[in-house]
Every structure is written in structure tokens, then in C-alpha cells.
Amino acid sequence: MADIIRTVSTAISLATRLREIGKSIEDAEFKNVLAELSLELADAKLKIADLISENTALKGKLEEVTSATGERCPKCSNRTFQIIATRPHRTLGRLGTKERDYECSSCHFKESKLIN
Ligand SMILES: [Zn+2]
Incomplete structure (x- = not known):
């Protein structure tokens, strides 16, 4: 160049x-x-x-x-899908269920998952 x-x-x-x-x-x-x-x-x-x-x-x-080693993003397939927040689920939290928010740093796709 x-x-x-x-x-x-x-x-x-x-x-x-x-x-x-x-x-x-x-x-x-x-x-x-x-x-x-x-x-x-x-x-x-x-x-x-x-x-x-x-x-x-x-x-x-x-x-x-x-070089990213995170979870594979369901939208763009890059390994840049990362947890940005975790909290007890609004109604199932007393049973130990958590709600995790993920965001892809490549395509900015967001999704929440329930974790038991
Ligand atoms: Zn993505």
C-alpha cells in the first residue's frame, strides 16, 4: 500500500x-x-x-x-455471541430459572435464553 x-x-x-x-x-x-x-x-x-x-x-x-471464541451467533454464525446480562426469570426465578441476554458484537443480533 x-x-x-x-x-x-x-x-x-x-x-x-x-x-x-x-x-x-x-x-x-x-x-x-x-x-x-x-x-x-x-x-x-x-x-x-x-x-x-x-x-x-x-x-x-x-x-x-x-479470533473470537464465544458462542456461535444464530444470525451471522460468527463466534461473537456473548452474554451481556443474567437475571432471575420474572416468574420462574424462585425455581432457579435465569434469563440470559446475549448480543452478537458482529451483527448486533440480540436474544434472551432461559437457563434452568
Ligand atoms: Zn451475529
């Missing part, structure tokens, strides 16, 4: 050099195309920086999901 940034930076430098060379050329079309090229390259550099940032975030998320 850093190679791509370096490549675009080099291309921007070349465009800048062309702009300097172009000062001695009185061709308006040449100058317009050069200005357009410089803008496109600067835009490409910004977009690549965004992609690198997004890629880094996605790699982190993927690592989080693939």
Missing part, C-alpha cells in the same frame, strides 16, 4: 516538473491538460489514503471476528 502512495507521489512530482517545463511552452492546451493531470493525481492520492485507512480498519475487524 505504501508503494502505491509512493508511485502517486512520484507521478505528482513528475507533473510538477512538467508544469515547470511547460512555463517555457506557450501551448494553452498543454497547460490545461497538465493542470487537469495534477488535480487527478492529487485526488487519486487522497482516495488511496482513504482506502488504506478503510483496509486497516477492516483487517482489525476481521481479526476480531476470526
Whole structure:
């Protein structure tokens, strides 16, 4: 990824050099195309920086999901289905029944289970 940034930076430098060379050329079309090229390259550099940032975030998320060891989520099947709360069941609590709330940290699916 850093190679791509370096490549675009080099291309921007070349465009800048062309702009300097172009000062001695009185061709308006040449100058317009050069200005357009410089803008496109600067835009490409910004977009690549965004992609690198997004890629880094996605790699982190993927690592989080693939290394999870929790229960398998019934909705997305990732092992990121975890207990977020446990309490005695409203009516069966006196008999030892508990109600557990689960939430998946990947897809945010929520479900409660009764535990006897
Ligand atoms: Zn899920």
C-alpha cells in the first residue's frame, strides 16, 4: 500500500516538473491538460489514503471476528455471541430459572435464553 502512495507521489512530482517545463511552452492546451493531470493525481492520492485507512480498519475487524471464541451467533454464525446480562426469570426465578441476554458484537443480533 505504501508503494502505491509512493508511485502517486512520484507521478505528482513528475507533473510538477512538467508544469515547470511547460512555463517555457506557450501551448494553452498543454497547460490545461497538465493542470487537469495534477488535480487527478492529487485526488487519486487522497482516495488511496482513504482506502488504506478503510483496509486497516477492516483487517482489525476481521481479526476480531476470526479470533473470537464465544458462542456461535444464530444470525451471522460468527463466534461473537456473548452474554451481556443474567437475571432471575420474572416468574420462574424462585425455581432457579435465569434469563440470559446475549448480543452478537458482529451483527448486533440480540436474544434472551432461559437457563434452568
Ligand atoms: Zn451475529
